[in-house]
Amino acid sequence: MRGFPRPGGPVNAVLTAVTLFALCSGAWLLREGTAPQGPPQPSAAQAGAGRDRGGGREDPRTAVPALPPSPPRRIRVPAIGVDAPLTGLALTRTGSLDVPPATRPDLAGWYEAGTTPGERGTAIVAGHVDNADGPAVFYRLGALARGSTIEVDRRDGRVAVFTVDAVEVYDARDFPDEKVYGPARRPELRVITCGGGWSRGTGYRGNVVVFAHLTGSR
Numbered sequence: 001m002r003g004f005p006r007p008g009g010p011v012n013a014v015l016t017a018v019t020l021f022a023l024c025s026g027a028w029l030l031r032e033g034t035a036p037q038g039p040p041q042p043s044a045a046q047a048g049a050g051r052d053r054g055g056g057r058e059d060p061r062t063a064v065p066a067l068p069p070s071p072p073r074r075i076r077v078p079a080i081g082v083d084a085p086l087t088g089l090a091l092t093r094t095g096s097l098d099v100p101p102a103t104r105p106d107l108a109g110w111y112e113a114g115t116t117p118g119e120r121g122t123a124i125v126a127g128h129v130d131n132a133d134g135p136a137v138f139y140r141l142g143a144l145a146r147g148s149t150i151e152v153d154r155r156d157g158r159v160a161v162f163t164v165d166a167v168e169v170y171d172a173r174d175f176p177d178e179k180v181y182g183p184a185r186r187p188e189l190r191v192i193t194c195g196g197g198w199s200r201g202t203g204y205r206g207n208v209v210v211f212a213h214l215t216g217s218r
Contacts, residue, residue, distance in 0.1 A: 118160030
């Protein structure tokens with residue numbers, strides 16, 4: 001990680017849509033040949049509708065204070081039944097974001113050279129949608145609704161509580177790097193997996209991205 005800034009800085013700018021391709025082969029669908037129903041995709045009603053994602057403007061009188069840096073240990077998304085351990089993810093030699101092992105469908109990962117969840121800035125969590133044996137940790141991520149809660153257990157014993165602002169899907173060719181990975185003035189979280197339809201030749205065509213911001217801690 002030599003040459004990268006400390007967590008909380010603009011390190012997320014090195015990430016691009018290309019970094020997520022390793023998540024998106026659709027191994028289960030390739031093995032099965034067909035899928036009567038792929039993973040759920042977000043509807044237009046769950047999109048951001050022009051909200052200031054990534055800017056993080058909110059009333060300072062009601063803003064939740066940022067937490068100090070602390071690595072995350074677990075992520076929970078009750079609305080879609082996710083309760084998963086987190087592992088640190090680094091960049092590969094080619095500059096892409098590494099991914100959790102495909103043999104661990106229950107495992108999600110966080111970009112450990114970037115912002116920690118709850119800290120001021122944009123924290124990144126990513127995980128597989130499926131593997132060769134079936135659905136993986138974020139298979140139902142596209143079904144998440146605005147207003148849902150995401151909880152992240154941290155090593156310091158605190159739990160960072162986020163509220164979902166938007167759930168969107170992007171084609172890989174039009175992935176909005178700055179909107180997803182850009183710096184934020186408040187504590188924000190992005191949760192990313194594959195989506196946008198699937199084809200045998202190319203795998204998943206894009207990514208599902210959840211935008212959330214810190215609304216509490218305990």
